Structure formats: C-alpha cells, structure tokens
C-alpha cells in the first residue's frame with residue numbers, strides 16, 4: 001500500500017513512475033567502488049493524488065535518510081552563482097532588504113544566504129541547518145539546529161525555504177509551523193517543478209531524497225492549506241525550479257482540487273518514459289566511450305538507470321566528489337582535466353543550464369567530443 005496524500009490525506013492515489021532501486025542519498029560519494037556498489041538503496045513509486053493533484057513518493061521512508069559528513073551537494077559553478085545572485089537581488093528589491101533579519105531555514109552550508117548577505121549589507125542573515133558548521137562573520141550567521149517555533153526574532157523581514165520542502169514528509173504541517181512562527185512575514189519557497197520533469201522527459205530527476213514533486217498548482221495548494229495567502233509564483237532556472245512567496249495570516253484556505261489534470265500529466269509522462277530511456281541507451285550504445293558530466297542528482301540517477309549501458313566515468317566540478325565513486329552505479333567521478341588523458345567520444349551534459357559553461361571548459365581544455373545536452 002502507498003502512503004496517503006501528504007497534502008490532503010486522500011488515499012485515492014495513482015501510482016505511475018517506479019524505481020526498484022535508487023540511492024537513498026544521491027549526493028553521498030564513496031572511497032571505493034565496492035562501497036559504492038553496495039550503497040543504501042530505496043524504492044520510489046510516484047503517486048499522484050486523484051483529489052488534489054499532489055505527486056509524491058508513495059514508498060518514501062524518511063527514517064532511511066541520514067545526512068552525514070560525506071554528503072555534499074555543492075555546485076561551484078558560475079552559472080549557478082549568477083542564478084543565486086539574480087534571486088538575491090530580486091528579493092532585496094522586492095522586500096527592501098536594508099535592515100532587519102532574514103532567516104534561511106535548511107540553508108545547507110549557507111551558500112545562498114552568504115550571497116544575499118554580501119549584496120544586502122544592512123541585514124542580518126541567519127541560516128539554520130542541522131548539517132551546517134556554526135559560523136559568525138559580519139552579518140552572516142549559521143546555527144547548527146533544526147527550525148523550532150520561536151526561532152525568529154521580532155525584526156524578521158523574510159524567511160527563505162529553498163530546496164527543503166521537497167525533502168519533507170509532511171509539507172503542509174511544516175509550512176503551518178513556519179507560518180505560525182512568522183505570521184505576516186513573507187516566506188520565499190523554492191522547489192523543483194514536476195511539470196518541467198514531465199515535459200522534458202527528465203527521468204533522471206526522480207530521486208529518493210525528494211519525496212515531494214510539486215507543480216505550480218500543488219505548491220499553491222500546500223501553501224493555502226497551511227494558511228498562506230497573497231501568493232505570488234514564478235518558474236525559475238530555465239523552468240526546472242519554481243518559487244512562491246506568501247504570508248501566513250492564520251486563515252487556512254480551501255483545497256483547490258486539481259486531481260484529474262495532474263493524474264493525466266503523470267500518466268502521459270509514465271507512458272513516454274521508456275522511450276526517453278531507450279533514446280539515452282541508444283546514444284550510449286552508439287559511442288565507444290560515454291562520460292556523464294554532472295554527478296549530482298541527475299548524473300548519479302541516470303547512471304543507476306542505465307544498468308547495462310556502459311558508463312564508467314563521470315565529471316563533476318565539485319572537488320569533494322572527484323576520484324570518488326557514485327552510489328549503486330559505481331561510476332568514478334573525475335575533474336574536467338581528466339578528459340585530457342582519457343578522451344571520451346560522447347559527453348552527456350546532464351543539465352542544459354550549464355551547457356555553455358561546460359562547452360567553454362571543454363574548449364579551454366582543448367578537448368573535443370560529441371556533446372549531448374540532456
């Protein structure tokens with residue numbers, strides 16, 4: 001049996017996409033191939049609620065997820081930095097961030113908050129994350145903790161929740177707690193966009209860590225049910241992400257049923273998924289050597305799903321991943337320079353947003369290969 005809908009509690013859900021064995025943590029790397037091959041795995045069945053239209057992993061078990069010091073999801077890319085700066089600047093302008101406190105709940109290592117604090121020197125930025133290293137520099141503070149009611153100071157101007165809600169088993173309860181802790185304070189939520197995955201056949205974007213798959217409509221529903229109103233929404237990062245801003249005013253809104261449309265989209269995607277996978281297998285089969293560029297979620301999951309296709313090596317600019325092994329596939333991860341001595345015929349670029357940056361790196365290295373942007 002699958003879990004009931006985490007947004008509306010309905011049990012009438014439609015299972016579509018399924019994965020029998022994906023890594024529990026896709027950003028955890030291993031020192032040896034043997035360790036990587038026996039990494040912890042979990043099951044995913046994408047369930048879409050026939051009532052409200054929310055999509056989630058009906059087999060998710062959050063007790064399996066333990067983030068430790070080996071976990072590393074940094075993307076030290078200029079493209080990503082530019083994206084973060086754009087978001088930060090627009091928040092500074094929209095909320096006139098010249099003073100007061102901005103909280104970043106689930107801030108990870110605080111990369112985004114640090115950028116915001118540099119661009120808005122008048123604010124105090126406080127990041128809260130159980131996995132962070134406690135830090136206090138100028139107007140930037142990291143607190144190693146989970147969010148608790150009473151975490152926020154009276155001068156709070158804005159609360160950020162970036163790439164957190166897709167990991168949380170009970171997203172409406174969590175949003176409700178946040179809203180109660182910061183009534184009438186704007187909350188900025190950023191999550192991946194499931195309709196982008198569906199429309200782009202991005203089968204590598206379903207992972208264990210993400211138990212929730214929000215569309216624009218289901219994100220709005222979750223916020224409204226949690227008591228947020230004045231909701232503004234937009235897609236971002238080339239459509240792969242989306243954000244919403246709202247304020248909790250205590251009035252819990254009604255659910256907007258969107259089941260039929262969401263179930264239709266999930267079904268259509270699931271029917272087309274095999275074709276998308278076969279296409280990638282054919283690209284790999286037609287090449288003497290294929291290397292995957294981007295060994296974060298996308299490259300790690302793709303490598304696991306291409307069992308019998310021959311991907312043995314990956315590229316990632318995160319130095320902490322280099323010369324380590326990716327979970328379950330055992331793909332070895334290298335720095336871009338590795339290509340100088342190990343020419344690959346085909347390079348699969350896992351995220352089109354980084355396409356230009358990767359082509360630039362290849363050209364600087366003098367490496368020529370067939371580049372396929374996924």
Ligand SMILES: [Zn+2]
Nearest residue numbers: 005008049052
């Ligand atoms: Zn539902």
